[in-house]
Amino acid sequence: MLAWLEVVGRGAVFLVRVLGGLPGAAFRGRELLRQIGRVGAQSMVLILVSGAFVGMVLGLQGYNMLVRFGAEESLGLAVALALVRELGPVVSALLYAGRAGSALAAEIGLMKTTEQLAAMGMMAVDPLRRVIAPRFLAGVLSVPLLAAMFSAVGVLGGQFVGVGLLGVDDGAFWSQMQAGVDFRDDVANGIVKSVVFGVVVTWISLFQGHDAVPTSEGVSRATTRSVVWSSLAVFGLDFVLTSLMFND
Amino acid sequence: MAAEPTRAPPPAAPEPLVAVEGLTFHRGPRPVFDSLDMTMAKGEITAVLGPSGAGKTTLLKLIGGELRPDGGRVLVGGKDVHRLSRSGLYTLRKRMGVLFQAGALFTDLDVYENVAFPLREHTRLSEETIRDVVLLKLEAVGLRNARGLWPRELSGGMARRVALARAIALDPEIVLYDEPLAGQDPISAGVLVTLIRQLNDALGLTSIVVTHDVEEISAIADRMHVLSGGKCIATGAPAEIRASGESSVRQFMQGLPDGPVAFHFPGPPVAEDLLGAAAGAPGGNPAAARA
Amino acid sequence: MTRDRKIEAAVGLFVAAGLAALLMLAVRVGNLTLQSDAGSYQVTARFENIGGLKVRAPVSMSGIRIGQVVALGFDPETYEAIATLEIEGGYDRVPTDSSASIFTAGLLGEQYISISPGVDTEFLTPGDEIGLTQSAVILERLIGQFLFDKASAGDGD
Known part of the structure; x- marks a missing residue:
């Protein structure tokens, strides 16, 4: 218990x-760009493909549900x-964590194990500023973009199944969606959620690497822990945020 | 870079640049250092010798201010390392170069960028000047033509030489070497030892080398400290240490398997274990050699 | 240096795709209109009961959407609900004697305000109040009324 509190405190x-x-990291354009390329751009294909499939499944399931009430016009909205x-x-944060x-x-655990972080510190360069902060910022900027791509592609996937395969009217699909989805209540809140998830998942992952026992076993455990804790944090926070945002 | 004249061997009592006074450090309940005293003189190569687990690397981390002692102090150039603010410590660290055990090169940068790293972080030099400095430093360690390689493409010895070039990139006053010879073949170890001596003299450095490779380091060190049991048990020029009659120093210098540092892991004697019915730990506890 | 260019291209693609997705969510999905309609104007209407009417509910006339509800308030003196309606600029010829009713789209759909045009030759201007209103139909109350009527009718037999 005490050890656990210590971890929280260190975190x-x-x-x-x-x-x-972070202010320093924001001015390191090239390094930031490189890290966005690594954490964001490399997750893009995974996010796009997953988003498309999730949207298609939603289209299929939603149609089957709604058609019982004769409300398949609302498929786009659902x-x-x-x-x-x-x-x-949520799903894009989980995919990003993995x-x-x-x-x-x-990466951070390995840099610690091979004394790269210590070497940097001994060169009078704070590794938290030089190595961790740009990666953190890159993650926080990337996750909302990934989540937006996931949702956008998902809507198109739902449209493909609903309109293209199941014959829902295209106009109704979009107009019901536009009438029912509010920018501030739904879209903006979703973006806020993904920013929070981006902060938390990136933080947990970087911290687990930085806090790893500097052996190969320690790094592999840190990697596993980063995914486990990130996932739990995403689900837990999702509940909290949802109850704060959507309970009117 | 080699503009400075080669220094004559320093006089008998040179001024200390690094002084360790009454240093006490615990790792858990185990004392690593118990009121340790030693000095490293300016311009000299000081070797800190000791068996594995004697806390040699810990000593370097204490000198560099990466760890805090439980007692005593470390003075570098007259300043107490552990009473400096973070920025004061970082200013001090710019005057120190550290060569980590396996080099600790940044894996996402190539050789050239590794050496350029401290320059880019701490200076506002133009790209051409950085290029000149990097190439000169790499030339000094004989790897100018390896500048385009990546750390993963280097052998262990080459990686250490690149790390050495990086450690001296900012022209430090002190260079700390953490086990520079561990795991090196004789040729590579010879190259590194020669480099340490040459750079020390050519650049007017003060070098502190922690190692257990007695033979190789004896050839170049001006002064040696032998650590054992958290204390410095012997100090002097290599020849003096070699001639020491003290048993634990002799055991270490000559590589004897048994002596004050026991071959057998402490415990009940073998006869008791084999013959006594209830003696010994469950499952048996094989004697572990403390190499 | 080609490595750098590749990274830059990948990041550029990533950021562009992300922003495009955000834009699609905002405009195509969330129906966000970036600039508010310059000519739009607000009028109010008082209702005895607004039922489940929400802010941003549509305001329509003859089934065509002409605006939305922008605010809901309460008058502590008369105990009436006050709905503020924003009518788009293109619909500036709503007669002053029009009436506003709260209807439900379908049996279970959301509630909206329907304006039935009057016959006056003067038109609503910003800040005006629609005098004639019809409150939301509360289904439970109707059912209760129906059952009560049935019961009293049964007694009479």
Whole structure:
């Protein structure tokens, strides 16, 4: 229990120091670009393909459900709301944790094991500012974009199944969606969610790598832990955020 | 870079640049250092010798301010390392170069960028000047033509030489070497030892080498400290240490398997274990050699 | 240096795709209109009961959407609900004696305000109040009324 509290405490101090390094990271354009390329762009294909399939499944399931009430015109609305409010932010955060978060934890853990972080510190360069902060910022910027792509592709996937295969009217699909989805309540809240998930998942992953026992076993455990804790944090926070945002 | 004249061997009592005074450090309940005293003189190569687990790497981390001691202090150039602010510590660290055990090259940068890293971080030099400095430093370690390689393409010895070039990129006053010879073949170890001596003299450095490779380092060190049991048990020029009659120093210098550092892991004697019915730990506890 | 160019291209593609997705969610899915209609104007209407009417509910006339509800308030003196309606600029010829009713789209759909045009030759201007209103139909109340009527009718037999 005490050990666990210690980890939480170290994690909090870590976050504060990384946040202190953010202004500097924002000015390291090239490094930031490189890291966005690694954590964001490399997760893109995974996100797009997953989003398309999730949208298609939603189209299929939603149609089967709605057609019983003769409300299949609302398919667009159902698909869009499910994606924009929940599945887009949550699933893309989980995929990001598995694809990029684990890679970040492994990379930082390896840099610690091979004394690269210590070497940097001895060169009077704070590794939290130089190495961690740009990766953190890149993650926080990338996740909302990934979530938006997931939702957008998902809507198109739902349209493909609903309109293209099941014969829902295209005009009704879009107009019901537009009438029912509100930008601020639904889209903006979904984006806020994904920003929070981006902060938390990137933080947990970087911290697990930085806190890893500097052996190969320690790094592999840190990698696993980063995914486990990130996923739990995403689900837990999703509940909290949902009850704060959508309970009117 | 080699503009400075080669220094004559330093006088008998040179001024200390690094002084360790009454240093005490615990790792868990186990004391690593118990009121350790030693000095490293300016311009000299000081070797810190000791068996594995004697805390040699810990000593470097304490000198570099990466760890905090439980007692005592470390003075570098008259400043107490552990009473400096973070920025004061970083200013001090710019005057130190550290060569980590396996080099600790940044894996996402190539050789050239690794050496350029401290320059880019701490100076506002133009790209041409950085290029000149990097090539000169790489030339000094004989790897100018390896500048386009990646760390994963280097052998262990080459990686250490690149790391050495990086450690001296900012022209530090002190270079700390953490086990520079561990796991090196004789040729590679010879190259590194020669480099340490040459760079020390050519650049007017003060070098601190922690190692257990007695033979190789004896050839170049001006002064040696032998650590054992958290204390410095012998200090002097290599020849003096070699001639020491003290048993634990002799055991270490001559590589004897048994002596004050026991071959057998502490425990009940073998006769008791084999003959006594209830003696010994369950499952048997094989004697572990403390190499 | 080709490595750098590749990274830049990948990041560029990533950011562009992400922003495009955001734009699609905002405009195509969320129906966000970036600039508010310059000519739009607001009028109010008082209702005894607004039922489940929400802010941003559509306001329609003859089934055509002409605006939306932008605010809902309460008048503590008369105990009436006050709905503020924003009518788009193109629909500036709504007669002053029009009436506003709260209807439900379908049996279970959302509620909206329907304006039935009057016959006056003067038109609503910003800040005007629609005098004639018809409150939301509360299904439970109707059912209750129906059952009560049935019961009293049964007694009479």
